[in-house]
Amino acid sequence: MAVLNHRKVAVIGCGFVGAASAFALMESGLFSEMVLIDANKEKAEGEALDISHGLPFAKPMNIYAGDYKDIADAYVIVVTAGSGQKPGETRLDLVKKNVGIFKSIIPQIAEVNKDAIMLIVANPVDILTYAARQLSGYPENRVFGSGTTLDTARLKYLLGRHLEVDSRSVHAFIIGEHGDSEIAAWSSANVSGIPLNDFCEMRGHFEHDASMKAIAENVKNSAYEIIEKKGATYYGIAMSVKRICEAIVRDEKTILPVSSIQHNNHGISDVALSMPAIVGKDGVECTVPISLNDAEIEALRASADTLKNVIKDVL
Numbered sequence: 001m002a003v004l005n006h007r008k009v010a011v012i013g014c015g016f017v018g019a020a021s022a023f024a025l026m027e028s029g030l031f032s033e034m035v036l037i038d039a040n041k042e043k044a045e046g047e048a049l050d051i052s053h054g055l056p057f058a059k060p061m062n063i064y065a066g067d068y069k070d071i072a073d074a075y076v077i078v079v080t081a082g083s084g085q086k087p088g089e090t091r092l093d094l095v096k097k098n099v100g101i102f103k104s105i106i107p108q109i110a111e112v113n114k115d116a117i118m119l120i121v122a123n124p125v126d127i128l129t130y131a132a133r134q135l136s137g138y139p140e141n142r143v144f145g146s147g148t149t150l151d152t153a154r155l156k157y158l159l160g161r162h163l164e165v166d167s168r169s170v171h172a173f174i175i176g177e178h179g180d181s182e183i184a185a186w187s188s189a190n191v192s193g194i195p196l197n198d199f200c201e202m203r204g205h206f207e208h209d210a211s212m213k214a215i216a217e218n219v220k221n222s223a224y225e226i227i228e229k230k231g232a233t234y235y236g237i238a239m240s241v242k243r244i245c246e247a248i249v250r251d252e253k254t255i256l257p258v259s260s261i262q263h264n265n266h267g268i269s270d271v272a273l274s275m276p277a278i279v280g281k282d283g284v285e286c287t288v289p290i291s292l293n294d295a296e297i298e299a300l301r302a303s304a305d306t307l308k309n310v311i312k313d314v315l
């Protein structure tokens, strides 16, 4: 096993998402070295310079544009390289283009570093997580996707606003595909232990079904709406990347809905999708069996089937 620098992170792909994630990671103080890689080397160099100029207001860190040889000792490798969604394009439309990019990137990573934790962010994140696992030969716990961490943050934000309560007190998950077949796991949602519907009534909301439907649709359509309005989404995912890296570096064993390969989870196997999982220094320790009702389980299986059909066509 190679000696890793546990204070070193690599970001592959320095577009909107990679640059915003690198900025969030710089601000976090979690790492002391960050290497940025992009097919467009000048872009990586420009981002490294720009982000470095914030260091006097943060914590010392060596940030530079590099090449694959520079990631040999990186502890965490964040992969954001890939095309973004164009207006009207679904995440699954992106699949062929981005699987092609992964076929070039992932073997180059695995050639120099077999021991890192690989965090996949590019879309469609579930398919690319599955592909990255195959292409890298990494053990399953050390290659996983940001999955529905962002969607879950959007859900908590919207519920927090709806209920006029701190979104950090909302405990609710989006599970399944990071995309159109995702599921809001309402049956286990609560606000600091109070079942969601009880808390809603406490705050004067009684139209549960209509509100839940509207909020879940809003979450699902957030990316489309943002892309329509500003061309790309990157701040929310950057904070998600930072949060996941924090859970890894600090060995927090935090429960996050990341995308990992499933093994007989509600009968679902051989596909990467998001379920709440314990995340720590070795990546994904295990998934957490939150309770789901029959309709949620059925929707989760349908989400898995959607992803499997894509995997069948492209891998």
Ligand SMILES: NC(=O)c1ccc[n+]([C@@H]2O[C@H](COP(=O)([O-])OP(=O)(O)OC[C@H]3O[C@@H](n4cnc5c(N)ncnc54)[C@H](O)[C@@H]3O)[C@@H](O)[C@H]2O)c1
Binding pocket: 012, 013, 014, 015, 016, 017, 018, 037, 038, 039, 040, 043, 080, 081, 082, 083, 084, 085, 094, 098, 101, 104, 105, 120, 121, 122, 123, 124, 125, 146, 147, 150, 178, 232, 233, 234, 237
């Ligand atoms: N998982 C999530 O929740 C989430 C959220 C937002 C965006 N995304 C995804 O993240 C990805 C990046 O989005 P973006 O807005 O930053 O796109 P972007 O087009 O701004 O950036 C992509 C970058 O990847 C680089 N790149 C392309 N091929 C490469 C290669 N072979 N090696 C190295 N670099 C390469 C490009 O030069 C570019 O700088 C997209 O797939 C997008 O859909 C995921």
